[in-house]
Amino acid sequence: MTLLVKYIKRNKIKSAILAVLLIVYYFCLPNQLFKDPTSTVITSSNNELLGAQIAKDGQWRFPENDSIPKKFKTCIVQFEDEYFYKHPGFNPISIFKALRDNIKSGKVTRGGSTITQQVIRLSRKGTKRTYFEKFKEILLATRLEFRDSKNQILSYYSSHAPFGGNVVGLDAASWRYFNRNANDLSWAESATLAVLPNAPSLIYPGKNQERLLTKRNRLLKKLLEKTVIDSLTYNLSIVEGLPQKPYPLPQTAPHLLQKTTRYHYGKRIKTTINLQLQKQVNNIVKNHYNKLSQNEIYNAAVLVLDVKTRQVLAYVGNTPTDKTHQKDVDIIDKPRSTGSILKPFLYAAMLDAGDILPNTLVADVPTQFGNYNPENYKKTYDGVVPASRALSRSLNVPSVRMLQTFGLDRFHHYLKALNLKDLKYNANHYGLSLILGGAESNLWDLCKSYAALSSTINHFSETSSEYFSNEFCDPIFLASENIDFKKKTTDKTLFDAASIYLTYNSLKEVNRPESDESWEFFDGSKQIAWKTGTSFGFRDAWAIGTTKDYVVGVWVGNADGEGRPGLVGVETAAPILFDVFDLLPNSNWFAKPFDEMQDVEICKESGHRASQNCADTENRFIQISGLKTKPCPYHVLIHLDKTETFQVNSSCEDVSNITHKSWFVLPPLMAYYYKAKNPFYKPLPKFREDCLEANAITMAFIYPKENNSIFLPKDFDGNTNELVLKIAHSKTESTLFWYLNDTFLGSTKNIHEFAIKPKQGEYLVTVVDEFGNEAKRRIKILE
Known part of the structure; x- marks a missing residue:
């Protein structure tokens, strides 16, 4: 070291030149x-x-x-x-x-x-x-x-x-x-x-x-x-041959490649995709596309998530169609009309809030809210239907009535908490049609939400009945990422575990496509909570299902929004859903979250908590919040004679001869539609003629609806058809008197229907029974 110092001192110029050269040599090579x-x-x-x-x-x-x-x-x-x-x-x-x-x-x-x-x-x-x-x-x-x-x-x-x-x-x-x-x-x-x-x-x-x-x-x-x-x-x-032509590079997940390129251009990215599953789902989509395209339905998308890790296992953004039909569009993150796919969230919200029990009866009768007139898909009515069955059958009218009862703003708040990115407007913008497809969402967000609900039950069962604060997080498709569910808490994230579990039990009963209609009879069959949706005008068909371990989401339609007859969730999207689930391992059903449930006596016929008048009851586990629901309002105690043929009271019969019996009674309009599909429904027996009646008499219009604008068509002879007015009365044998404005039209007994042929204009229809009770309805006749 001493010699080097001496040399530098004796040869300062040479040393300086050498130092410069070494510095130049050191920095001559670029870092990249x-x-x-x-x-x-x-x-x-x-x-x-x-x-x-x-x-x-x-x-x-x-x-x-x-x-x-x-x-x-x-x-x-x-x-x-x-x-x-x-x-x-x-x-x-x-x-x-x-x-x-x-x-x-x-x-x-x-x-x-x-x-x-x-x-x-x-x-x-x-x-x-x-x-x-x-x-x-x-x-x-x-x-x-x-x-x-x-x-x-x-x-x-x-x-x-x-x-x-x-x-x-x-x-x-x-x-x-x-x-x-x-x-x-x-x-x-x-x-x-x-x-x-x-x-x-x-x-x-x-x-x-x-x-x-x-x-x-x-x-x-x-x-x-x-x-x-x-x-x-x-x-x-x-002896091996030489390559004769270049091969195209694999395009097994082209739309995921698009998505990745937007954020990680020019990089090698390891994803969470299962290659074998991705190829199999590609083949399923291709096979269904070949059938769907014959009906001019050209696009579809499928997303498969792992519930536990929230990883994307398969990502099919579109069918192998052509550029004319927008094959390069990734449908998975595009907003589409939701149809009925949001109904499970309303059902879970009402359970969570304690507004209903799983099988609470809800009205299924012709309904009008202002100018909004929802109808069931088959345009029939059940009168009343258990809430769980209304969900599994995807009945529109009960869903709209449930939303109106629950509150539009209240439900909109729940949906915003799910972080559905395409829900951009306030509740009033959507109105009650929100539950039937009035809003838009995308397959990514919907699958994310179902995965979060499934994971909520799983985590609740795996921990000491606790929730995670970051349950409703986005799925991941990068292998380098992991989901942090964050801290545990005894406070629910959105819905309690019991409400989700009971919702899934209802969705498990959804009728499968025709090819799977006997699924429950096969050993080892998959138990899947699933829901379909169909948007107005047959533009979007949805099917989303979940097991304890996986979520599969399917959308079918045309990327340009063209509707097609037969573009219905259960007929086009659901078959793809179940074909994909057939590729996945079987899962056990969700564990029952007992800590969020309580064993309660339930009225079998009404689904409400049993009252003292309910004769047929059973014990069922309900969500704890359901304890604040009212007891059964449909069972009343009536008094009959010894033959149980007529109602009696102390005005006409000795008390010792009176039989007391519980009776299932629906309001007239509900009863009118209910008894058409339930022939064993028994209306209240009449009072014996010598008795003073004490029961309240009720009646309600079946048709027309309030403030209805009615167009009367003409037949082949050019004659204007009649308008048939209908009303339901709790005592069908009563005489009813019909008025149009102040003009008396006539009377009816037993069958309360009245045909009129009014001219163009506005009218007030009034019906009065023999006891002085009346019902009114305003209508407008168009020509």
Whole structure:
């Protein structure tokens, strides 16, 4: 050290020059050798190629890969630079031989570049091949050898060497020429790619095949002589054919590739996709597309999520249709009309709030709210129906009535808490049609919500009856990410576990497509909570289902919004849903969240908490919030004579002869539709003639609805058809008197229907019974 200091002091100028040269040498090599744009590449969870998007400069150039297959590494070193692991970046002997041969021939006939030098040349594209440039290459090559390992230098070379046409790098070349991963190449295939960067023009299909074959086999012969391969491998390798045409790169998940490219352009991204499942779902969508396209239905999308990890296992953004029908559009994140797919959220919200029990009876009768007139899909009515069955049958009228009872703003608040991104307006903008498709959402958000509900039950059962604060999070498709459900809490995140569990029990009873209608009779059949939806005008068909472990979401329709007859959720989307579930492992049903439930006596007939008048009861577990619901309002205690034929009271019968009996009684309008489908429904017995009646008499219009505008059509003879007025009365045998404005029309008994033929205008229909009770209805007649 002392001698060095003395030398520097004696030779200050030389030392300064040397220091400057060392500094220049140290900084002469850029930190990033290659700045070329690269292709976006996505792989499955097991690193199998799913797809790639060409780089911005039109080259198939995959991102750098540090992992180089052993066969290719051996081939490239033996072919290009046999002393690669021994030289410091350049090989003086090779340079001397090349210089000698080139001087003799008067032109460049041989190169003496090492692999390291070739890496430098590739990074300095466009430079002329002069002796001065050669010197600079040598200088930079030695600097590269000081900075990076031999394996890193080989990685640079294999990632950036030209392989003919617009193919750059080993990874892209192995897929373009052999349709497989570089790690799966044979010795012959590896040797073919090893000789290509030296003369990339040889790869053009149908040209230079003999020259390429000669170069490849010469390299294989060298590997044999050096005992890298044995004679059997050599003999098998030299008979392998050469690639005849470039293969298209795999496009197993093209729409996920689009999604990834938006945020991770030019990178190699490992996703959560299960390759085998993705391919199988692709085939299912393709098969259904072939059938659906015959009805001019061209688009569909499928999303499969793992409930536990929230990972995307399969992502099919569209069918294999053509550009005319927008095959490149990723439907999964596009807003579409929801149809009935939001109904389970309303049911869960009402359970959670304690507004209903699972089988509480809800009205299913003709209904009008202002100008809004919801109708069931089959345009029939049940009078009353258990709430769970209204959900499983997707009845529109009970759903709208439930929403009106629950509160539009209140339900809108729940939907906003689900973070449905396409729900952009306030509650009044959507109105009561919100529950029937008046709003828009997308498959991603809906599947996310169902996965969150399923996970809520799972976590509640797996912990000490606790919830996670970040349950309603977005799914992930990057393998590098993990969901953080954050802290545990005894407070529910949105819905309590019992309300979700009871909702899923109802959805489990949804009628499956015709091909699966006997599913419950098969051993090992999957128990799936699922729901379909169909938007107005048959534009969107939905089906979303969940088990304890998986969520599958399906959308079917036309990307341009064109509606088609038969575009119904249960007929088009549901068959795809169940075909996908058939690929997934069976799951046990959700564990019952007992800590959020209580065993309560329930009236079998009404689904309400049993009152003292309910004769037929059973014990069922309900959500704890359901304890505040009212007892059954439909069972009343009536007093009958000994024959139980007539109602009596103390005014006409001795108390000792009166029989007391519980009776199921519905309001007149509900009873009118209910008894049509329930022949065993018994209306209240009449009072015996010698008794004074004490029961309240009720009646209600069946048709027309309040403030209804009615158009009276004409028949083939040009005559205007009649308008038939209908009313329901609690005592059908009563006489009813009909008035139009102040004009008496007539009377009815038993069957309370009255036909009129009014002229254009506004009218008040009044009906009065023999007891003085009356009902009024305003109508408007149009011509």
